[in-house]
Amino acid sequence: MLDSVRDYLSQLAEEGLAGLPVRGAVSAAGQGASASKLPLSAAAVLSSAGNSARAAASAPPAPLPAPGELLSRYPGLEKTTSLEEVKAFIGDCKRCKLAPLRTHLVFGVGNPTADLMFVGEAPGADEDARGEPFVGRAGQLLTDIIERGMGLKRSDVYICNVIKCRPPDNRNPEPDEVATCEPFLMRQIDLVRPRAIVALGTFAVQALLKVKTPISRLRGNWHEVRGVKLMPTFHPAYLLRSPGEKRVVWQDIQEVMKLLGLEIPARGGAR
Ligand code: SF4
DSSP states (O other): OHHHHHHHHHHHHHTTOTTOOOHHHHOGGGTTOOOOSSSSOHHHHHOSTTHHHHHHOOOOOOOOOOTTTTGGGSTTGGGOOSHHHHHHHHOSOOSSTTGGGOSSOOOOEEOTTOSEEEEESOOOHHHHHHTOSSOSHHHHHHHHIIIIISOOOGGGSEEEESSSSOOGGGOOOOHHHHHHHHHHHHHHHHHHOOSEEEEESHHHHHHHHTOOOOHHHHTTSOEEETTEEEEEEOOHHHHHHOGGGHHHHHHHHHHHHHHHTOOOOTTOSOO
């Protein structure tokens, strides 16, 4: 019962409900942690405080959709053979109620054959204005994780969102919007064929895994979607509000680096 309450509060906090005394309550990783100066500090990395959170984060593998189930919503989508063709297939999309509200449709950026893919939930104001995912403050933090933490270039990875148009006032994506837009993400995954996906935040994780399990229980463990290993972790926007959680995100990122055979820096990711 207590665990359920903690998970619920954690999820609310990640979704942006301020004022809830959750960080210290829900995560052993956050206990005693203060905001770190750098996005991913060595001290945070080496702290053992997050281990209990990792040990607690266990969830059964998510049921995968039947092959083609999602793509069959849009006949012809399964025949696309490149990201450019998917983008053209989406076109000036008016398939859901977000279409008239957007400035730009935000398709995705990066290496079309990347080993690593990051998936967020939806564009925000900066992304809507520029037509590129993760370019605001949260985007800068994600870039820091990729470049300063993992030692990669942002252009080495592929970055996109579950839905391609900004919900008004950055509200959470609604189920009908996710259902309408997610086949495009699935085709992006099929075509990039990364070795690993990092799903950022509650909505991306729940949309990809088709579960309602709080991210605090899912993160830190490998899952699978469309035959690709998936690591859930907190959204960078949540880290801006709760910097004490950077250490657990860094733990998740280290698992990804191990899978990809990347060298983990001896003194943390930020230099
Ligand atoms: S969110 Fe997706 S389905 Fe909705 S209009 Fe944008 S591209 Fe189309």
